[in-house]
Amino acid sequence: MDLLSKLPxxxxxxxxxVLVQDRQYGAIAALLQTNKYIASIALPFLYENPYRKGMHCYISTQKTRSRGRSDHALTSMLLHQLPLDALPPAISYLLETTNPTPPKPLDYGACIRHLCLPSWALDLDYYWPHGRYYREALAYMKGTEFTQLCRDHSLLPCYEENLGTGLDILRCHFQAIVWRQACWTLAGPILEQLQSLTIPVFDLDRYSAAISRLGNLEHLEFALDDIVDYSEEAYFGGDWVMSPRFESEIRERKERQLRTMVQFVRGHAQLFPGRLKTVICSDAEMWPDMHQTCPVETKLEMLRILPPPKSPTFLSKANFLHVSAHLQSTDLSQVQEITDMESPPCLWYDVHRDGRDFLQRCRALKSIHMDTLGPGSFAWAVQEKQDMESLGSNCHNTNSGVQGGVGPPSLQESRPAYLEHGLVPLEEFNILESDDPLSDEDDNVVFAFSQTLKKLTITAATYQERYIPRILQVGGGWVDLPFLTTLYISAAWNRLSLDAQLYRHCPNLTLASFTDNTIRYRCRDITTCFAAxxxxxxxxxLNGWSGLTFHPATLHSTVAxxxxxxxxxxxxxxxxFIPPRTELNRSFESDPTGMEGDGGDGDNGGAPIQVAQEGSRMRRPKWTWNWYLPQLTSLTLTGEFAYRFQFRMLQGCPSLESLILNMRLTDRSEQFTRVLSRADLLMPMVADNTGEEGSSSQEQLYKxxxxxxxxxxxxKVVKLVGPWVIGDELVVQFFIHMLPSLTDLExxxxxxxxxxxxxxxxxxMPSKIEELSLSLPEPSEESAKELGLVGEVYDDDENGDDENDDDENDDDSEVGVGDELEKETELKLCLCLEGKRFFLKKEFPSDIV
Structure with missing residues (x-):
């Protein structure tokens, strides 16, 4: 450290x-313990914004609890730094401070520039754990001085029904008062240096009187701490009912507070023009069931007083209100991301309606998460792309845009934005269907941004007031998307119909996910997509219609x-649901069973498959089940896909670790029972067509x-659900030979x-199986003994111990019993039969043998 102290x-x-940028606050805190020289240099970095997020999480891996404890300790330390005569009585009693504290070697308060004290940083449980109150504090809370203070702070008795009785009410009122006083006690001496400040709205008059001292204030948070918004839980939870007179008084008080907030912002702007950059309003989170809010109109009124945002790089619920208050005067050319536009929901539509060029002005836009805005939302992008192509300017894309500043100013001003900056380089598009249904957004976005789009997400409405099924058509107007890697489309309440060419438009996909609400269907309605x-x-x-229309020949190319x-x-x-057997079988080309293929890529491997009928015969491509998928680790099939599954597919999946086949039927029909035979567990016979005499040995002939x-x-993991039939004669072949690494079967x-x-x-037989979950009936005690099965024993509490202790130790006690049981009886594996666990002994008991 001596060498470190010698550094300039x-x-x-x-x-x-560098430590601050890496959020290594623990390392900076350690520097405070070296010497006064280093500590004086480190202190401003550590305490410039003492309540910033992540400041104290280094103390413990349990971040939430650690931060709470640390913020309490921080608040206590900062308050202890102040002279005793500067502390209000309530804070003195909270800190249990009665004697003056000696001067501290470092002035922490002088370093603070951003003071945003959260209400929960003064939780009484930290100071008085388990309800152990400081004697003098409790006497103060029950005295007349505190009673008057509660009246002065408008802590209305009508709310007390939500707090309990007696001491609980005093605690809640005391904490509210202490937090308001602590905000002013910490901020008052250093108002001149503060750049960010949280002000309790109830105490706003005190700050207004000192507004001339806030010359450096840039970021202001109004904490809505007064009870002016009552929920039904509050005034209907007990016997008290809000009277019309009281409701009128509350409304007037809220309007008065809102006017005061606007006046404060306007007054500061007049004293220090352009200094205040942001104003936000948030609930102080002090009152259970009482969420305090500020109307959007009031927020906009305050934000219009401020200067417009300076070249924002993103738009979200954090700054969208401010941008919308200065929509025409805000420079949006640097915006790269638009997200979280759901709050407030109506403003997004109002802004787009009032300024139709809003999105077009975001020339650097790379990512947008948005709700639907109606037809024509991206017509401007289509027009730009068409104009660029018509000019033969395909090189003017994201990476090589035409540079501005050429020619006389009059000519430069008339040049379109896409000629100045190039086409918008959109890479990620995520749209959620809301009030306006999906229309032309996906087609227009795909066409306009085909050379930059990497990720496309479309989510249809997840709920409807009136359930009206519809078919959501996607892909009909698409062009090739050479850079698209992620495609996610969800139509939870609809049928998703993919265009036959869709997969071919996206040759570089790495993730494709399609979901819809298809539960029942008719094979004659299925139109298969082109193989790609x-x-x-x-x-x-593929969940729903997309699975039924998928061309299986595509899997011959999906080696990754x-x-x-x-x-x-x-x-x-x-x-x-599985269609009737006759309908299902007839729907596959030249395949009477609909399950067995004859190898190769199958018919129509690269040609479009059209649904057609020859008499009563419908056509779908064959599923050959012979694909080579060397990297496949997880396979899940349900419904008809599980029913038609052929185990020979496993031979081409050497890395497969998890297999789920679920063909549980809605109608419990016996006609779809899959009875496995030895042939199902063997590869189909392949004739030797080499034409060489003597090429077939006895072993080859046997194969x-x-x-x-x-x-x-x-x-390793297999799950079979539904009417499968596996005879005893196949148990060895199925469980041991075919699945040598099986550890878990359900x-x-x-x-x-x-x-x-x-x-x-x-x-x-040697195996790695650890647990089997079987639907076989639980054996009798005698049968279990004959089979060498030992049921799991639970240690019932005969003495009726405390219920909470049982809950805390349930998991540990069960594991302990299992471990002890396995050790004593040398068990090999666990079988779950009808929910009860049995352990299989390695050897039969001697009396059974």
């Missing part, structure tokens, strides 16, 4: 600045695919006759095998 101030400041080449696709999630999910129905429904056994070497509704066979195989 400028060097030390640069070092500490998607070599970079990593995740493919890691996750494949094709489902029918909603997440909250674990049962699926041709019997087929090669299917093996999924990495598959089945529900599977029949055909017996518990005796499972126990026999698992005990005699």
């Amino acid at each position: 101030i400028e060097c030390l400041q640069l070092i500490i600045l 080449e998607l070599p970079r696709l990593v995740e493919l999630e 695919l890691k996750k494949l999910c094709i489902e029918i129905g909603r997440d909250d429904v674990d049962a699926y 041709q006759q019997e087929g090669e056994a299917i093996v999924a070497p990495a598959l 089945e529900d509704g599977v029949t055909g095998y017996t518990l005796e066979k499972v126990c026999e195989v698992l005990r005699s």
Whole structure:
């Protein structure tokens, strides 16, 4: 540290600045403990904004609790720095301070520039844990002086019904008063140096009287701490009911406070023109069930007094009000991101309606998350693209825009924005359907930003006042999107119909997800999309109509695919519709079963598939189930896709770790029962067509006759749901040979095998299985003993111990019992039968043998 102390101030400041940028506040705090020279340099960096987010989280990994404790300690320390005679009685009693404190070696208050004291930084539970009140403080709270103080602070008795009785009411009132007094006590001596300040609205008159001292104030927060907004829980929660007179008084008081806030901002602007940059209003969060609000009209009135934002780089709910208050005078050319426009919901539409060129002025826009605005929202972008193409100026894109400043000023002013700055470089577009239904937004955005768009998200309305099913058409007006990597479309209450060419427009997709509300369907309505080449696709999630219209030949190109999910129905429904067997079988080309393919890419691998009828025959492409997907780790199929699944697909998925097949039926029909045979677990016989005599050995001939056994070497987790039938004769082949790495199997509704066979195989064959969840009935005590099964024992509380203690120790006690049981009986694995856990012994009991 001696060498560090010899560094010039400028060097030390640069070092500490790097720590601030990395949010290494703990390291800066450690410098305060070195020597006075280093501490005096580090202190301004640490306490410039003492209540900033993340300031104290380094103390503990439990960030929320740590920050709360640290902010309490910080507030206490800052208040202790002040002279005793400067502290109001309530704060003195809170701090239990009765004697003057000695002067501190460092003046922390002199370093503060941003003072935003949150109300919860003075929580009484920190100062008086477990209700242990300071004796003098409790006497003060019950005295006449404090009673009068409550009246002066307008702590109305009508609210007391929400606080409880007696001491609870005193605590709440005391905390409100202490927080208001602490805000002024800390701010009063240093008003001249403050750049940011939180002001309790109830105490605004005191700050107004000192407004001439706030010459450096740039950021102002009005904390709405007075009870002027009453919720139904507050005044209907008890016997008290708000009278018309009281309601009128409350309304007048709120209007008076709002006028005072506007006058304060106007007064500051007159004294210090252009100094105040931002004004926000927030609930002080002091009163349960009492959310205090400020009308949007009042916020806009205050923001219009301020200067417009200076070249914002983003628009969100944090600054959109300010921008909308100065819509025409704000420079939007540097805006790169628009997001969180849901608050307040109506303002987004008003701004767009009043200034139709609003989005067009954001020339640097790269990302936008927005609600629908109606047809023509991006017509300007389409026009710019068409104009640019008509001029033969395709080079004037995002990366090589035409530079301004050429020619005389009159000519320069008349040049369109896209000639000055290039086309808008939009990369991410996320639109949510709200009051205005989706119209031409996706087509226009895709056309206008086809050379820059990387991520596209479309979310149709997630709820409707009146449920009216509709078909959401997507992709009909799309062009090629060479840079698009992420495509997410959700139509929760609709049917999502993808254009047949959509996949071909997006050759570089890495993630594609399509979801809709398709639950029941007719095969003759299905129009299959074109097969496409998607070599970079990593995740493919198809839920609903998109799965039915997907061309399976596309999977021959998805060598990078890691996750494949094709489902029918909603997440909250674990049962699926499958069309009648005759209809389903006839819907597949030249495939009487609708399940078995004959290898290769299948017919129509690269040609459009049209739904047609020849008599009563409908056509869909064959699913060959022979794709090579070397990186696939997760596969989920439900409904007809699970029913038609062929296990030979596993042979081409050497990295597969998780398999879910759910064909639980809505109508419990027996016609869709999948009875597995030995042939289902073997690869189809492949004839030797080499034409060389003697090329077939005895082993090759055997493989041709019997087929090669299917093996999924990495598959660990398997879930089978629905009417599957696996006979005892297949248990060894299914559980052991085909799935050598299986650790977790869950089945529900599977029949055909017996518990005796499972126990026999698992005990005699080497496997990695740790847990099986089976739908077999729970065995009797005698049967369990014969099978070598030991039921899990729970340590019931016979003495009726405290319920809370039981809750806290439930998990630990259960684990402990399981561990002890396994150790004593040398158990191998766990079987869950009808919700009860059994452990399988490695060897049969000697008396059974």
